[in-house]
Amino acid sequence: MFDDRSPIYRQIADQIRTQILTGALKPEDQVMSTTQYAEFYRINPATAAKAFQQLVDEKVIYKRRGVGMFVSPNARDLLQAEFRKRFFTDVVDPVVTGARNIGIPISDVIARISELAARDNGSPETTKEDNR
Amino acid sequence: MSASIEVRDLTLRYGPVTAVDGLSFNLEAGKIHGLLGRNGSGKTSLLSVVSAFRKATSGEVRIDGEPVWENPRATRKVCFIRGPGDTVAGDWPSDKISDALEFASDHRPDWDPEYAAKLIDRFGLDPKAHIGKLSQGQRSAVGVILGLAGRCPVTIFDESYLGMDAPSRYVFYEELLADYLAHPRTVVLSTHLIEEVSRLFEEVVIIDRGRLLLQDKVEDLRSRGASVTGPADAVDRFAEGLSVLSSRQLGSTRSVTTYGELGDDRLRQARAAGLEIGPITLQDLFVHLTDTERLPV
Numbered sequence: 001m002f003d004d005r006s007p008i009y010r011q012i013a014d015q016i017r018t019q020i021l022t023g024a025l026k027p028e029d030q031v032m033s034t035t036q037y038a039e040f041y042r043i044n045p046a047t048a049a050k051a052f053q054q055l056v057d058e059k060v061i062y063k064r065r066g067v068g069m070f071v072s073p074n075a076r077d078l079l080q081a082e083f084r085k086r087f088f089t090d091v092v093d094p095v096v097t098g099a100r101n102i103g104i105p106i107s108d109v110i111a112r113i114s115e116l117a118a119r120d121n122g123s124p125e126t127t128k129e130d131n132r
Numbered sequence: 133m134s135a136s137i138e139v140r141d142l143t144l145r146y147g148p149v150t151a152v153d154g155l156s157f158n159l160e161a162g163k164i165h166g167l168l169g170r171n172g173s174g175k176t177s178l179l180s181v182v183s184a185f186r187k188a189t190s191g192e193v194r195i196d197g198e199p200v201w202e203n204p205r206a207t208r209k210v211c212f213i214r215g216p217g218d219t220v221a222g223d224w225p226s227d228k229i230s231d232a233l234e235f236a237s238d239h240r241p242d243w244d245p246e247y248a249a250k251l252i253d254r255f256g257l258d259p260k261a262h263i264g265k266l267s268q269g270q271r272s273a274v275g276v277i278l279g280l281a282g283r284c285p286v287t288i289f290d291e292s293y294l295g296m297d298a299p300s301r302y303v304f305y306e307e308l309l310a311d312y313l314a315h316p317r318t319v320v321l322s323t324h325l326i327e328e329v330s331r332l333f334e335e336v337v338i339i340d341r342g343r344l345l346l347q348d349k350v351e352d353l354r355s356r357g358a359s360v361t362g363p364a365d366a367v368d369r370f371a372e373g374l375s376v377l378s379s380r381q382l383g384s385t386r387s388v389t390t391y392g393e394l395g396d397d398r399l400r401q402a403r404a405a406g407l408e409i410g411p412i413t414l415q416d417l418f419v420h421l422t423d424t425e426r427l428p429v
Contacts, residue, residue: 046334
């Protein structure tokens with residue numbers, strides 16, 4: 001169920017982040033409890049709690065005393081801002097390095113991006129829908 | 133109901149052999165603790181003193197703050213399941229499983245007979261079967277049932293999976309977690325099958341040659357171990373200031389296992405330098421930590 005590439009709690013946190021980004025979890029939705037996570041994934045509840053704590057620290061979810069964990073109203077904005085911040089270092093930089101390694105001129109990469117951008121400009125509706 | 137375990141300067145000697153050598157640590161109440169150590173590291177000796185099966189040579193063990201030795205108030209809170217079976221009094225091996233359950237129900241104040249019956253079913257056992265005629269795996273299952281249905285504040289399983297096939301072990305792990313969630317208590321699991329159970333642990337104690345090697349939250353421990361692969365000089369630069377537990381080389385590529393805090397900056401720099409960083413499993417970490425002579429810094 002989990003790969004061994006990263007700690008389980010990080011994978012749970014990533015899973016919840018993805019659910020928020022895709023809209024599967026909406027603002028003020030209740031997140032499954034640590035007990036439910038523990039039962040479902042057969043892990044110690046403290047491991048699930050550690051994932052939750054990470055998301056609470058990032059203000060993506062918040063705790064209602066005695067009730068449970070809920071998605072923050074601005075969770076999606078926070079996550080998008082966070083992913084935007086990392087986008088260039090995590091996604092663009094490796095592309096540039098990769099291109100350099102195999103001798104593709106950067107100008108060719110830029111040309112490709114411009115080509116895709118021009119194609120995408122034909123369907124602005126999708127982009128708007130995605131950002132809702 | 134759960135209880136804490138306090139081990140203070142504990143030493144246990146068998147004649148000239150020192151099995152437990154000045155051990156001190158606390159196990160917090162209400163958690164699942166993993167007890168790891170190589171063969172002959174003193175795990176069973178330690179657990180025998182914790183459960184008052186054996187008298188310490190020096191030092192002591194306290195359960196919820198009370199000395200456990202010859203103290204029924206404390207020993208009542210502890211259930212020690214040692215390997216397969218060995219938990220039934222009376223004229224073993226002619227006892228039946230049902231006799232063992234009855235004996236447990238007489239002596240365990242929180243015994244849950246319905247849960248025991250459910251477990252008998254899940255492990256596919258016949259309550260009328262004689263314990264002496266069971267296979268080792270089936271006897272382990274009986275031990276597990278006595279431990280789980282006893283709902284003791286401190287429940288200790290010492291290699292209680294011996295001889296069990298994989299499906300039975302998975303039943304054990306599944307039931308242990310489910311029953312722990314429903315009835316939180318202090319659980320100590322001593323095991324050599326680290327990969328199978330490490331997900332159940334909250335904290336881990338590793339002992340080596342009767343001494344404490346380390347005690348930590350399992351997720352923190354895991355986050356401190358990393359495997360780093362890449363160009364040898366870049367790997368060496370990354371590993372500076374970390375303990376290197378193992379190192380292998382293939383041509384100009386080096387792969388090391390490191391132990392130590394990895395900050396986000398360090399990780400980012402490493403990825404930028406083209407290093408491949410992956411977590412290592414608790415089992416690998418255990419193998420490396422108990423393989424080296426020195427303690428990691």
